[in-house]
Amino acid sequence: MNVHDHAHFDVGPLDEFIGESRIARQRQAAVEAVAKRTGKGRHRAWVTVSAVAMLVMGLFVGWRAGILQPTSGKVELACPALDCVSKETLLAPGARVEMTSGAHASSERLAHNSYEVVIHRGRMTFDIDPARKLAWKVRAGRYVVEVIGTVFSVTRGVHSDELLVSVTRGRVKVVTSGSTTPVFVEGGQQFYADAQGLGVVRDSSAPSLSVVPTDLPVVPSAVRSETASPDEAIRPLPSSSVHAREEAEAGSSWQDLAERRSYAEAWSAARSEGLDRLLNTLGVKPLARLADVARFGGSPADAKQVLLTVRQRFPNAPAARDGAFFLARLEADHLGHAQDATTWFQTYLTEQPAGVFAQEARGRALLLLDKLGRTSEARAMARQYLERHPGGPYSASARRLMR
Amino acid sequence: MHVPLPNESSAPHPCGQGRASLEVLSWQGSDAQIAEWVREGQPGAAAKLFDRCGAEINRLVLRVLGGDPEHDDLVHDIFLKVWSELEKGRLRNPEALSAWVAAITINTLYKELRKRYVRRRFFHWDEPPPEALSHVPDADSRELLQLVYRLLKELAPDERLAFSLRHLDQRKLVDVASLCGCSLATVKRRLARAEARFVAMSSRYPEFPRLSAILSARTEDA
Numbered sequence: 001m002n003v004h005d006h007a008h009f010d011v012g013p014l015d016e017f018i019g020e021s022r023i024a025r026q027r028q029a030a031v032e033a034v035a036k037r038t039g040k041g042r043h044r045a046w047v048t049v050s051a052v053a054m055l056v057m058g059l060f061v062g063w064r065a066g067i068l069q070p071t072s073g074k075v076e077l078a079c080p081a082l083d084c085v086s087k088e089t090l091l092a093p094g095a096r097v098e099m100t101s102g103a104h105a106s107s108e109r110l111a112h113n114s115y116e117v118v119i120h121r122g123r124m125t126f127d128i129d130p131a132r133k134l135a136w137k138v139r140a141g142r143y144v145v146e147v148i149g150t151v152f153s154v155t156r157g158v159h160s161d162e163l164l165v166s167v168t169r170g171r172v173k174v175v176t177s178g179s180t181t182p183v184f185v186e187g188g189q190q191f192y193a194d195a196q197g198l199g200v201v202r203d204s205s206a207p208s209l210s211v212v213p214t215d216l217p218v219v220p221s222a223v224r225s226e227t228a229s230p231d232e233a234i235r236p237l238p239s240s241s242v243h244a245r246e247e248a249e250a251g252s253s254w255q256d257l258a259e260r261r262s263y264a265e266a267w268s269a270a271r272s273e274g275l276d277r278l279l280n281t282l283g284v285k286p287l288a289r290l291a292d293v294a295r296f297g298g299s300p301a302d303a304k305q306v307l308l309t310v311r312q313r314f315p316n317a318p319a320a321r322d323g324a325f326f327l328a329r330l331e332a333d334h335l336g337h338a339q340d341a342t343t344w345f346q347t348y349l350t351e352q353p354a355g356v357f358a359q360e361a362r363g364r365a366l367l368l369l370d371k372l373g374r375t376s377e378a379r380a381m382a383r384q385y386l387e388r389h390p391g392g393p394y395s396a397s398a399r400r401l402m403r
Numbered sequence: 404m405h406v407p408l409p410n411e412s413s414a415p416h417p418c419g420q421g422r423a424s425l426e427v428l429s430w431q432g433s434d435a436q437i438a439e440w441v442r443e444g445q446p447g448a449a450a451k452l453f454d455r456c457g458a459e460i461n462r463l464v465l466r467v468l469g470g471d472p473e474h475d476d477l478v479h480d481i482f483l484k485v486w487s488e489l490e491k492g493r494l495r496n497p498e499a500l501s502a503w504v505a506a507i508t509i510n511t512l513y514k515e516l517r518k519r520y521v522r523r524r525f526f527h528w529d530e531p532p533p534e535a536l537s538h539v540p541d542a543d544s545r546e547l548l549q550l551v552y553r554l555l556k557e558l559a560p561d562e563r564l565a566f567s568l569r570h571l572d573q574r575k576l577v578d579v580a581s582l583c584g585c586s587l588a589t590v591k592r593r594l595a596r597a598e599a600r601f602v603a604m605s606s607r608y609p610e611f612p613r614l615s616a617i618l619s620a621r622t623e624d625a
Contacts, residue, residue, distance in 0.1 A: 010544075013541065013548070015462075015465070017465060017534070018461045037483070
């Protein structure tokens with residue numbers, strides 16, 4: 001072939017590249033690859049199906065056993081005295097809890113089969129299904145109630161170390177912090193420990209202490225052992241001592257009446273004791289209780305006065321901070337002061353942006369701000385609500401405001 | 404090169420289009436039968452499919468790339484692609500197996516050209532010279548083919564593909580359009596661009612007047 005031959009160009013010589021041996025080699029490789037591919041494909045499909053099946057089974061078993069269920073952060077539980085008579089919550093599968101008015105607690109899942117509830121105040125009744133094999137610990141001050149499956153209630157008084165454990169079914173173990181000797185409480189028994197760590201185990205048929213004991217009485221000093229360690233102090237008291245104590249508490253003070261939920265009478269009794277005196281002398285928790293009594297006794301204006309006193313006298317107490325929320329509710333629902341209610345809700349949110357009532361406060365505030373025509377503030381609150389509580393009960397209203 | 408096999412038919416199969424001397428035909432079943440066997444996973448189907456279409460795949464890859472070091476790998480990939488698509492039953496008309504295999508080959512080659520083009524343009528990758536040139540005994544022809552493939556590297560992938568099919572594989576325009584999966588007008592536009600570029604580049608090599616013969620050879624049967 002001549003380079004300068006203008007009329008002839010042919011790429012045919014390149015075809016020499018594809019000789020018989022190359023074709024045979026390619027054919028052999030192709031046949032082997034297809035054979036391997038077919039076998040591998042089937043094998044791979046089988047392995048994939050098996051792996052997926054095993055994974056699904058593992059997930060199912062793990063979930064049923066609770067291993068794969070995520071441990072959660074703390075969940076705040078509250079039954080606000082002003083709003084709630086009792087509240088039933090399903091803490092976990094097979095674990096139902098009922099909170100009475102004024103109770104406040106937090107719950108946390110520590111491991112796949114272990115839960116802990118910390119009672120800050122009030123009474124909680126637990127119904128734990130033993131078949132679930134979940135270990136529950138209920139902390140109330142220095143006491144820890146351990147349980148696997150039973151029905152029992154734990155009441156923590158306003159004084160943090162007072163405790164009443166009432167077991168309906170099963171058996172619980174009560175451990176005092178720093179102690180190695182537990183106290184076992186069987187079904188039909190109660191365990192009561194006072195602020196000094198003195199405990200009794202007795203039959204539930206004895207006169208009950210189970211009414212919400214926001215101010216549990218102190219065990220008479222006659223039955224205390226001055227030298228006893230906290231462990232030794234947890235011992236059965238003579239039943240006569242118990243009766244004596246319960247007789248002592250039978251006095252018809254406004255607090256007793258409040259515990260019996262006779263709020264109107266309790267409020268009358270409180271007024272007769274002298275409202276000014278009570279406002280100036282009571283501690284923070286009795287004062288908060290007095291506010292509840294005034295509220296349920298049909299005197300919202302007086303309840304407001306009591307709550308303002310709580311905030312004035314004990315500005316740093318939790319009850320004072322919660323008081324801002326209750327003041328807001330009073331202003332909005334009973335006194336008809338939407339403007340003031342809004343201010344109190346905002347005060348509460350400023351003081352406790354992640355408080356127990358923060359979600360409710362945000363929701364109520366955004367509705368009030370909208371009602372007052374403060375649209376931009378309402379929208380800002382709605383945005384804040386949706387950011388923090390996207391699935392909350394006021395989310396629909398918040399979204400409507402954002403549109 | 405054509406080596407007659409004992410049971411080989413004298414008539415070339417459509418897969419080979421009767422142009423190359425590479426046909427290795429050992430079995431005379433229909434395309435539909437092969438497609439059916441592949442779908443059923445019959446033993447020996449792979450060998451029969453390769454016998455039917457291996458030569459055509461080789462031929463197209465050789466024409467477009469000039470027999471570079473990746474030739475065998477590309478043929479292998481194309482064959483496996485054909486097998487896989489047949490296995491999934493993607494061949495709608497089993498009688499059109501040959502055209503379908505050619506289309507898959509061209510499609511794979513286009514992707515390969517595009518990959519090389521990008522590598523060359525953006526990563527300064529130098530495409531290896533066609534290995535097949537060492538098989539060309541005549542030094543002048545070898546030099547000319549080397550230059551042709553060097554100039555083709557400068558074309559865009561779609562232009563290079565159309566140019567190679569038209570001028571190196573000597574396909575009709577309608578065939579080129581069909582293989583490239585585009586209209587006749589599009590192929591003409593691509594060819595016009597490619598030819599203009601090729602002429603411009605070849606003008607820098609006056610010592611190779613036969614470069615222009617590549618183009619003139621096919622103009623009459625366009």
